[in-house]
Amino acid sequence: MSEYNSSAIEEFSGIWVFCEQRDGKLMPTDFELISEGRKIADQRGCELTGLLLGSDVEGIAAELGGYGADKVIVCDDPALKVYTNEAYTNVVCDMVKERKPEVLLFGASNIGRDLAPRCAARLHTGLTADCTHLDIDMNTYVDFLDKNSNVDVANEKFKMEDVNLKMTRPAFGGHLMATIICPRFRPCMSTVRPGVMKKNEYDSAAAQKCAVEVVKPGIDEKELHEKVLEVVKEAKELVDLVGADVVVSIGNGASKDVEKAKALAQELADALGGGVVGSSRALVDAGLMSADRQVGQTGKTVHPKVYVALGISGAIQHKAGMQNSELIIAVNKNGSEPIFEVADYGLVGDLFKVVPEMITAIKAAK
Amino acid sequence: MKIYVCVKQVPDTSGVVAVNPDGTMNRSKMPTIINPDDLNAMEAALTFKDQNEDCKVVAISMGPPQAAEMMRELLAMGADEAVLISGREFGGSDTFATSQIVAAGIHHMGLEKEDMIFCGRQAIDGDTAQVGPQIAEKLHLPQVTYAVDIQKDGDTLTVRRALEDGYMKIQVQTPCLITCIKELNEPRYMTVKGVLECDEMPFTILDYEALKDEPLIEADTIGLKGSPTNIFKSFNPPVKGVGMMLEGTEKEMANDLAARLAEKHVI
Ligand SMILES: Cc1cc2nc3c(=O)[nH]c(=O)nc-3n(C[C@H](O)[C@H](O)[C@H](O)COP(=O)(O)OP(=O)(O)OC[C@H]3O[C@@H](n4cnc5c(N)ncnc54)[C@H](O)[C@@H]3O)c2cc1C
Numbered sequence: 364m365s366e367y368n369s370s371a372i373e374e375f376s377g378i379w380v381f382c383e384q385r386d387g388k389l390m391p392t393d394f395e396l397i398s399e400g401r402k403i404a405d406q407r408g409c410e411l412t413g414l415l416l417g418s419d420v421e422g423i424a425a426e427l428g429g430y431g432a433d434k435v436i437v438c439d440d441p442a443l444k445v446y447t448n449e450a451y452t453n454v455v456c457d458m459v460k461e462r463k464p465e466v467l468l469f470g471a472s473n474i475g476r477d478l479a480p481r482c483a484a485r486l487h488t489g490l491t492a493d494c495t496h497l498d499i500d501m502n503t504y505v506d507f508l509d510k511n512s513n514v515d516v517a518n519e520k521f522k523m524e525d526v527n528l529k530m531t532r533p534a535f536g537g538h539l540m541a542t543i544i545c546p547r548f549r550p551c552m553s554t555v556r557p558g559v560m561k562k563n564e565y566d567s568a569a570a571q572k573c574a575v576e577v578v579k580p581g582i583d584e585k586e587l588h589e590k591v592l593e594v595v596k597e598a599k600e601l602v603d604l605v606g607a608d609v610v611v612s613i614g615n616g617a618s619k620d621v622e623k624a625k626a627l628a629q630e631l632a633d634a635l636g637g638g639v640v641g642s643s644r645a646l647v648d649a650g651l652m653s654a655d656r657q658v659g660q661t662g663k664t665v666h667p668k669v670y671v672a673l674g675i676s677g678a679i680q681h682k683a684g685m686q687n688s689e690l691i692i693a694v695n696k697n698g699s700e701p702i703f704e705v706a707d708y709g710l711v712g713d714l715f716k717v718v719p720e721m722i723t724a725i726k727a728a729k
Numbered sequence: 730m731k732i733y734v735c736v737k738q739v740p741d742t743s744g745v746v747a748v749n750p751d752g753t754m755n756r757s758k759m760p761t762i763i764n765p766d767d768l769n770a771m772e773a774a775l776t777f778k779d780q781n782e783d784c785k786v787v788a789i790s791m792g793p794p795q796a797a798e799m800m801r802e803l804l805a806m807g808a809d810e811a812v813l814i815s816g817r818e819f820g821g822s823d824t825f826a827t828s829q830i831v832a833a834g835i836h837h838m839g840l841e842k843e844d845m846i847f848c849g850r851q852a853i854d855g856d857t858a859q860v861g862p863q864i865a866e867k868l869h870l871p872q873v874t875y876a877v878d879i880q881k882d883g884d885t886l887t888v889r890r891a892l893e894d895g896y897m898k899i900q901v902q903t904p905c906l907i908t909c910i911k912e913l914n915e916p917r918y919m920t921v922k923g924v925l926e927c928d929e930m931p932f933t934i935l936d937y938e939a940l941k942d943e944p945l946i947e948a949d950t951i952g953l954k955g956s957p958t959n960i961f962k963s964f965n966p967p968v969k970g971v972g973m974m975l976e977g978t979e980k981e982m983a984n985d986l987a988a989r990l991a992e993k994h995v996i
Binding site for chain 1: 740768782823824825828854855856857858859860862863865866867871872873874875878887889891893894895896897898899900901902923943946956957958959961962963964965966972973974976979980981983984988989990993995996
């Protein structure tokens with residue numbers, strides 16, 4: 364396909380989402396990405412397509428329609444059952460070269476972040492990592508800037524007809540936000556942080572209408588250079604930080620008795636309607652909390668209805684993962700800590716004394 | 730056997746960040762460090778070197794002339810050679826252009842059947858994790874990212890790659906590219922001898938002149954002009970209106986909070 368030219372941007376159309384499956388099951392991020400893709404496709408007035416690679420996964424494709432996909436292309440091959448960088452890159456790039464989508468989104472999972480950069484390099488286009496906000500329409504972008512930045516939009520000129528995908532992400536560990544564009548090449552590619560985009564309501568009628576096309580890439584496994592010897596799921600208790608309505612996190616302030624603090628945090632989460640216990644990185648690095656509970660720049664991004672920070676100072680890297688929560692409560696014995704800058708309610712005191720009172724008061728108030 | 734270790738000098742974003750009037754980060758006003766994940770890549774390479782007399786470790790970085798200090802530190806850690814790719818023509822590169830240039834540098838120095846390239850998973854200033862895989866693509870090498878364990882047997886590498894919910898074990902042949910995460914190892918410190926001598930240790934600079942005949946180096950694939958992505962706008966995240974500090978004893982604060990949550994129908 365020597366005639367493929369990523370700079371012939373007028374030849375590209377349609378929004379695509381790479382949908383990741385593991386063990387033949389769709390990942391929760393797929394639904395978030397499809398929902399976000401729907402928004403962009405509507406702004407652009409074009410079709411939204413899910414791209415699903417796997418072996419015998421046709422049956423799970425239509426579910427993506429329930430979140431907004433018009434169509435799903437299933438690339439079906441035994442060699443695609445388990446992810447390998449090589450086979451997946453080959454198939455994704457071949458499909459893009461053949462069909463030429465304008466936008467291609469990936470989840471920023473360990474797999475998405477392995478696959479997307481390699482595809483972008485091969486396709487000669489740009490890639491923006493870990494986006495937290497996407498717009499194609501300039502009006503909605505300006506609206507977003509107006510609400511979410513210090514930019515004085517009334518006094519700036521914007522080219523309203525601009526249709527480059529505007530990909531916004533935190534930069535420099537969350538100290539700044541940057542909007543990136545890829546004006547000269549297509550597809551515009553980005554990875555999107557799990558847990559950031561809101562999932563649409565599932566619509567079963569839409570799922571039934573979703574068109575599913577099966578493509579057989581016909582991969583010769585003998586030609587592949589990368590061999591997966593085994594895939595091991597670690598039998599750890601699954602912590603659904605990202606999907607939880609209530610997250611109560613503990614930090615270094617809890618270090619003198621982490622077990623007690625963890626129990627108090629869980630009890631508080633339950634009193635608040637049920638939720639999970641998160642952690643700052645300090646306790647994870649100290650080996651006191653498991654890494655899957657870490658909230659922040661190098662952990663998970665959460666936006667629960669209620670986020671409670673117990674004994675957490677509020678380092679920028681921690682705030683990057685929780686500051687978009689709907690309501691934030693902070694308990695810290697030092698009233699001048701930065702965590703209070705993002706908190707809706709601040710309680711100054713020893714968490715081991717304050718939290719039991721909170722649990723009692725909340726239970727009584729319900 | 731040669732192991733290239735790709736390293737970046739980054740501003741230390743864990744401390745105070747200096748910001749220019751236009752909202753961009755003032756890198757010159759901030760202390761710099763060796764990117765943390767790259768130290769894990771360095772350690773992985775030095776561990777191989779400890780076990781193989783014929784293993785040579787080459788630290789390679791692209792950056793401004795100020796990165797010289799870091800190159801010397803890498804020599805002090807135990808690298809046999811340090812190579813800084815530096816030139817005005819390379820400035821303003823995004824991940825696509827950066828990987829193009831670093832790949833050209835490695836190609837220039839030569840990559841044999843037994844060789845490997847180790848990178849850190851991601852740099853803390855950009856957090857993209859893109860440069861490693863993109864170097865691999867440009868050199869047509871197999872890649873394994875998120876490595877937590879690397880075993881080598883002749884030309885065959887068996888790598889444990891971390892997944893969010895476990896891991897996968899992958900086998901590839903050298904030459905290949907691996908990106909390393911902090912769970913892989915505990916980076917060593919510079920040796921005392923290294924610290925004492927590193928100021929005098931020579932390192933190599935590859936400028937545009939040295940690399941211009943490499944097939945990967947073209948005006949439209951390097952530097953700002955060769956970068957597919959552009960910054961459209963950078964801005965400060967919104968400052969959330971400061972919330973309310975509740976007052977009184979523990980019990981009073983708790984009751985006040987509960988009443989406010991009930992009023993907002995949160996509970
Ligand atoms: C590249 C990079 C990435 C990072 N990524 C993350 C990340 O993803 N997530 C993250 O969380 N951090 C991250 N960090 C680390 C971050 O910079 C902070 O070091 C960390 O968040 C601090 O955790 P902490 O608030 O629990 O601890 P500390 O900063 O030590 O704060 C402890 C707090 O507890 C309070 N306290 C003490 N005792 C009590 C008590 N009895 N009752 C109530 N309060 C008490 C103290 O006043 C203090 O405010 C990252 C750092 C770097 C450099």
